[in-house]
Amino acid sequence: MRVFQIEGDWGFDNLNLSKRPAPSPGPGEVVIRMxxxxxxxxxxxxxxxxxxxxTGDLPLIPVSDGVGEVVEIGADVTRVAVGDRVCPTYFQNWTSGEPTPARFASALGGPLDGVMADLVCLSQEGVVKVPGYLSDAEAACLPCAALTAWSAIATLGRTKAGDRILVQGTGGVALFALAFAKMHxxxxxxxxxxxxxxxxVRTMGADETINYSETEDWARASRQITADRGGFDNIIELGGAKTLPLSLRAVRPGGTLSMIGVLSGLNIEASLGPIVARQVRLQGVTVGHRDGFEAMLAAMAQHETRPVLGETFAFENLKPALEHLRKGGHFGKTLIAF
Incomplete structure (x- = not known):
């Protein structure tokens, strides 16, 4: 079967189209045709x-997110059947509960082999059924980006009607966060x-927007939006080094900074005083568990929520697809068709 894998040594030059034997399912396992x-x-x-x-060991099959059809099952499989359309979960060993080192060490696409293979063999505990209203392209967007946003808005953020939410940017997680926040x-x-x-994003339901290239101090500019409560209840923090100091000024006393991305850098220069004096909660968000995934799918089906799709590339064009992602400027998820 075809696979893309990093082999020989690390680096994009060593990401190659290759072949591996087709897998067979053991007890409790399923084979998915991606x-x-x-x-x-x-x-x-x-x-x-x-x-x-x-990151894992070589050779390593990359990419965590996808959708496929169950084509073979092993003994004692009860969660799914042959013919079911499923998404692999991002963390294969995190079905519910609190995060642990072992659960965090079970991510697809590094350290575990990911989905860039014609056939993928996984535990039945590491897949979820996909609602019928979603296309394959839409379903493929969900395991990492959508669940990260759901965790920040619903599971950890506990968003309720009337909350003021700020979302940084218009990438995959940001667009899902907008949709889920409006849902709440x-x-x-x-x-x-x-x-x-x-x-x-205004056509997608955003109530207010700020262009931060024109208004660099967006924390000050947002004060009139949150004047009734002294700041945002939850800020979906995707920028990192450059945005966190502004987020600390824009969040309300007792509010939450949902730390997801570090697009502008890892190391920050910010005063810790406001976190203590205003009792701000700094909440790291790393995707989520299977129970959260299934809750998210139920909510999406109720509202028929659809992801925003970007450009689609053929399987053999994984490298151009990654370069497209690297360049930025796109709107919607970048997809790979098998």
């Missing part, structure tokens, strides 16, 4: 061994550096 995959920012980091030893009845502000993208 149909579509979608890319996330981490897929640019894994080939360079950007997570150190936690929240008032949502989106910041971006591109007016055309801000116009698009």
């Amino acid at each position: 149909r579509m995959a979608s890319l996330n920012s981490r897929d640019l980091i894994v080939p360079e061994r950007g997570y150190g030893r936690a 009845g929240a008032h949502v502000t989106v910041i971006s550096s591109a007016d055309d993208k801000l116009e698009k």
